[in-house]
Amino acid sequence: MNYPFWDVPLLGGGLVIAIIAIPHVFVSHFAIGGGIFLAWTERIGIRKGKPEYIAFAKRNTLFFVLTTLVFGAVTGVGIWFSIGLVHPGATSALIHNFVFGWAIEWVLFLVEIAAALLYYYGWSRVDQKTHQFIGWAYAGAAWGSLIVINGILAFMLTPGRWVETGGFWTGFFNPSYFPSVLIRTCVCLALAGLYALLMASREPPGETHDDLVRYASTWLLPAFVGLPIFAAWFVFTLPALAQDMFMGRAAVLTIFAALSMGISATIFAFAYLIAYRNPQSVSTPVALLFLVLGLAVTGVTEFGREAARKPYIIYDYMYSNAVLKRDVARLQQEGVLRNAKWSLVSKATPQNALIAGREIFTLACAHCHTVDGYNGVRLLVKGWPEPFIEHQLTYLDQLKGFMPPFVGNPDERRALARWLASLNPSTQPARTASVATDSLSADPLARGEAAYSAHCANCHTIDGRNAIRQHVKGWTQSVAYERLGSLDSMRGYMPPYEGPETERQALAAWLASIGNDAPAAGGAR
Amino acid sequence: MNETVIPSIDPIALPAPVWLMQFLSGLTFIFHVIPMNVVLGGGAVALFLAVRGARGSQDMYVRLARRMASVLPVAIAMTITLGVPPLLFLQAMYGPLFYTSSVLMAWPWLSVIAILLVGYYGHYYFSLSKDYENPRTMIVGAVAVAAFFVIAFLYVSNMTLMVMPERFLGIQRSWTSGFLPFTGDSIFAPRFLHFITGAVSVGGLLAVFIGLLERSDAEFRAVAVRAGGFTFVGATIVQIATGIWFLLALRPRVMMLFMGQDRVATALFGVAVLLALVAVTLILVAVFGKKRPWVMIAGTACVGLTIIIMTVMRSIVREAYLGTRFVVFEQPVNPAWDVVALFLVLFVAGVVLVGWMIHAVVTRRGLAAS
Numbered sequence: 018m019n020y021p022f023w024d025v026p027l028l029g030g031g032l033v034i035a036i037i038a039i040p041h042v043f044v045s046h047f048a049i050g051g052g053i054f055l056a057w058t059e060r061i062g063i064r065k066g067k068p069e070y071i072a073f074a075k076r077n078t079l080f081f082v083l084t085t086l087v088f089g090a091v092t093g094v095g096i097w098f099s100i101g102l103v104h105p106g107a108t109s110a111l112i113h114n115f116v117f118g119w120a121i122e123w124v125l126f127l128v129e130i131a132a133a134l135l136y137y138y139g140w141s142r143v144d145q146k147t148h149q150f151i152g153w154a155y156a157g158a159a160w161g162s163l164i165v166i167n168g169i170l171a172f173m174l175t176p177g178r179w180v181e182t183g184g185f186w187t188g189f190f191n192p193s194y195f196p197s198v199l200i201r202t203c204v205c206l207a208l209a210g211l212y213a214l215l216m217a218s219r220e221p222p223g224e225t226h227d228d229l230v231r232y233a234s235t236w237l238l239p240a241f242v243g244l245p246i247f248a249a250w251f252v253f254t255l256p257a258l259a260q261d262m263f264m265g266r267a268a269v270l271t272i273f274a275a276l277s278m279g280i281s282a283t284i285f286a287f288a289y290l291i292a293y294r295n296p297q298s299v300s301t302p303v304a305l306l307f308l309v310l311g312l313a314v315t316g317v318t319e320f321g322r323e324a325a326r327k328p329y330i331i332y333d334y335m336y337s338n339a340v341l342k343r344d345v346a347r348l349q350q351e352g353v354l355r356n357a358k359w360s361l362v363s364k365a366t367p368q369n370a371l372i373a374g375r376e377i378f379t380l381a382c383a384h385c386h387t388v389d390g391y392n393g394v395r396l397l398v399k400g401w402p403e404p405f406i407e408h409q410l411t412y413l414d415q416l417k418g419f420m421p422p423f424v425g426n427p428d429e430r431r432a433l434a435r436w437l438a439s440l441n442p443s444t445q446p447a448r449t450a451s452v453a454t455d456s457l458s459a460d461p462l463a464r465g466e467a468a469y470s471a472h473c474a475n476c477h478t479i480d481g482r483n484a485i486r487q488h489v490k491g492w493t494q495s496v497a498y499e500r501l502g503s504l505d506s507m508r509g510y511m512p513p514y515e516g517p518e519t520e521r522q523a524l525a526a527w528l529a530s531i532g533n534d535a536p537a538a539g540g541a542r
Numbered sequence: 543m544n545e546t547v548i549p550s551i552d553p554i555a556l557p558a559p560v561w562l563m564q565f566l567s568g569l570t571f572i573f574h575v576i577p578m579n580v581v582l583g584g585g586a587v588a589l590f591l592a593v594r595g596a597r598g599s600q601d602m603y604v605r606l607a608r609r610m611a612s613v614l615p616v617a618i619a620m621t622i623t624l625g626v627p628p629l630l631f632l633q634a635m636y637g638p639l640f641y642t643s644s645v646l647m648a649w650p651w652l653s654v655i656a657i658l659l660v661g662y663y664g665h666y667y668f669s670l671s672k673d674y675e676n677p678r679t680m681i682v683g684a685v686a687v688a689a690f691f692v693i694a695f696l697y698v699s700n701m702t703l704m705v706m707p708e709r710f711l712g713i714q715r716s717w718t719s720g721f722l723p724f725t726g727d728s729i730f731a732p733r734f735l736h737f738i739t740g741a742v743s744v745g746g747l748l749a750v751f752i753g754l755l756e757r758s759d760a761e762f763r764a765v766a767v768r769a770g771g772f773t774f775v776g777a778t779i780v781q782i783a784t785g786i787w788f789l790l791a792l793r794p795r796v797m798m799l800f801m802g803q804d805r806v807a808t809a810l811f812g813v814a815v816l817l818a819l820v821a822v823t824l825i826l827v828a829v830f831g832k833k834r835p836w837v838m839i840a841g842t843a844c845v846g847l848t849i850i851i852m853t854v855m856r857s858i859v860r861e862a863y864l865g866t867r868f869v870v871f872e873q874p875v876n877p878a879w880d881v882v883a884l885f886l887v888l889f890v891a892g893v894v895l896v897g898w899m900i901h902a903v904v905t906r907r908g909l910a911a912s
Binding site for chain 1: 547549550552553554555556557558563566616619622623626627629630631633634637638640641642644645646648651652654655658659662663666710711714715719720878880881882884885888889892895896899900902903906907908909910
């Protein structure tokens with residue numbers, strides 16, 4: 018609410034970042050692995066007297082250099098541009114804490130770029146020893162930039178004690194720092210191996226082809242051995258909520274984690290069974306396919322890592338919507354609008370509810386939701402009557418989706434609910450009307466159901482959201498009758514029930530009947 | 543809608559004093575601006591020479607164009623790499639202004655990345671192409687040159703909007719918010735023109751240097767020095783004109799700083815103008831006189847000094863525009879000297895290492911020889 022909001026229709030800012038970040042993460046890991054790969058391969062060529070290894074390294078230099086130099090550098094700057102636009106507050110917080118971390122990363126990047134270029138130009142110009150030196154400078158600087166930037170990335174997920182103490186080093190060497198460095202290093206080596214595999218597959222069939230393919234496949238070994246261990250360590254360092262998300266509380270995340278493991282396992286199986294055991298059978302399309310799988314697994318894993326941070330952008334410090342955790346209580350008192358610098362209105366009133374609601378959505382929700390596109394809120398609240406929305410907003414942080422608590426005062430909650438309800442204009446009347454005609458029948462259960470429609474269905478469904486059947490499971494008619502008298506003292510902020518005596522009896526009978534029925538038999542509508 | 547809204551400063555204190563960050567950002571900015579001018583101006587001049595040479599079948603121009611183009615990819619890499627620290631420190635010190643102006647022109651600002659990729663690969667193609675007769679080469683070259691001009695345009699736009707927070711709210715409320723670059727102030731046009739004519743001058747200098755470095759072919763040398771010299775002098779004269787326009791377009795309050803009201807600003811301005819004139823004279827002498835390299839080097843040194851002084855003037859203008867609304871030196875600072883020291887040590891070590899490696903590759907003498 019400090020900065021103006023960049024509204025990206027349909028996609029949402031988060032996807033814009035992902036579109037730039039995923040290729041960058043892939044290429045940068047790949048380029049780091051490439052630096053190590055080139056220097057090491059040249060070394061083996063020299064040590065073991067294998068000129069074909071040296072030639073192989075030489076042939077692949079230009080490609081690695083160009084990916085680092087052009088695509089890696091430009092998309093890296095691109096991530097910066099995009100996070101500054103989508104999350105200016107968080108970017109500012111990171112830069113204030115880590116500006117010299119970034120500056121150090123930049124020094125390493127400078128060395129990496131220069132060494133990469135000189136390694137390329139140096140093939141025919143300097144002696145072997147110097148060339149090896151430049152190669153190791155390239156590899157070292159590239160890996161150095163990884164261990165620096167990793168501190169900042171890991172920080173966002175597990176800032177650890179920093180939240181209380183602040184300070185550069187506390188934030189930098191945070192709980193997930195070491196497992197992340199190890200994971201990323203393994204990934205770098207594996208991606209370089211996959212690329213080398215592709216290049217080796219293009220050699221003409223023969224001994225050199227097989228030797229190089231087998232050699233390239235060994236680059237996946239560290240990842241094969243290390244990733245499961247380091248990944249387990251990594252998950253162990255996560256905050257409890259994020260751990261739960263991986264372990265099944267957030268279906269999407271669990272699927273991502275499973276996908277990531279599944280694709281990785283496929284790649285390793287391929288590397289061992291085919292590339293290592295039967296190198297002669299590795300053709301270019303197959304190798305290419307596996308490089309693409311490598312990209313896929315990078316994408317999936319990064320997506321998962323980002324998602325695991327929900328509802329925070331910097332864990333325990335700043336929520337995705339740029340609200341600081343420590344400000345929530347104050348904002349719930351004062352209201353968000355009063356604290357929003359760019360809002361059209363500074364207070365929600367019944368007269369301006371729709372405008373205020375829209376502004377509150379921008380402030381509190383739009384970092385994760387669009388209206389009609391990605392995670393579109395119109396569909397999410399479809400079929401929700403206004404009072405129900407308003408109730409849901411009071412415990413937003415307990416709904417699915419791992420959302421921050423609603424920051425706003427009661428007037429603002431009402432305005433937001435009004436605006437959200439206005440997104441789907443024609444929801445409730447149809448349903449109420451159809452049940453109302455049934456109620457003409459004299460059957461007490463039908464009358465009970467009609468009473469339910471009139472008094473409860475605004476906020477409950479029978480078997481779906483906030484299912485009434487679950488709430489009344491095992492109730493007898495007399496218990497139900499009893500409880501109807503004290504609805505307002507139960508969970509859920511319900512209004513007291515104030516219907517006539519006969520209706521109360523009928524409703525109690527109906528509640529008891531569904532509470533003791535299985536869903537299918539109870540005629541779920 | 544003349545209410546000025548500026549986001550509040552980040553609650554986390556800066557990890558180094560503002561003067562140090564200003565210094566580091568200014569220093570790296572200068573090293574960014576030099577290759578940037580080579581890319582922008584050198585690319586434009588090379589393209590112009592290539593088209594003229596191919597049309598009039600003047601081989602020398604084509605050759606010169608090719609030599610100039612061959613510098614571009616490395617110059618782009620340097621521009622990007624050296625552009626990172628100034629942008630980093632800018633965000634640290636001026637975040638409330640910079641993030642806001644960026645968001646208000648979000649799509650154009652983000653498009654810089656895509657345009658940069660186009661320009662980068664375009665210049666690779668242009669510089670590696672063997673065939674300058676082929677219209678396709680010229681089209682790709684023109685697209686790349688245009689790409690860098692558009693990037694320059696967008697940067698000038700954002701950097702101008704950033705110092706005019708009184709415009710923020712009005713833009714944020716308009717329906718074009720996020721979609722259009724900012725051009726709505728009378729300083730925008732002269733500021734942009736002043737920058738690009740400067741770049742063209744530097745492009746001219748590049749040609750002169752390529753000529754002077756040529757030892758075997760006297761004719762090529764003469765053509766390159768002449769063409770480059772004329773470009774430099776012509777563009778510099780236009781640049782002085784746009785500079786005067788720029789000065790007059792500044793808010794009177796700011797302009798007066800350079801016209802006597804502030805002694806340091808006025809002195810800097812005077813020295814800069816003087817240096818520019820000296821540079822033109824020296825380079826004219828170098829081009830038409832006996833072509834002594836040291837005259838050329840002295841002229842170039844004057845250009846370099848002018849650029850440094852202009853960088854300082856640029857920040858004077860920035861602070862003057864912001865006035866009391868955002869005082870960069872008045873923010874909470876909580877120095878983390880250990881990290882700063884680590885950075886400085888690594889920085890020096892990195893520069894030494896890179897210097898040694900360049901030396902080894904250029905002189906072909908490495909570890910084995912010593």
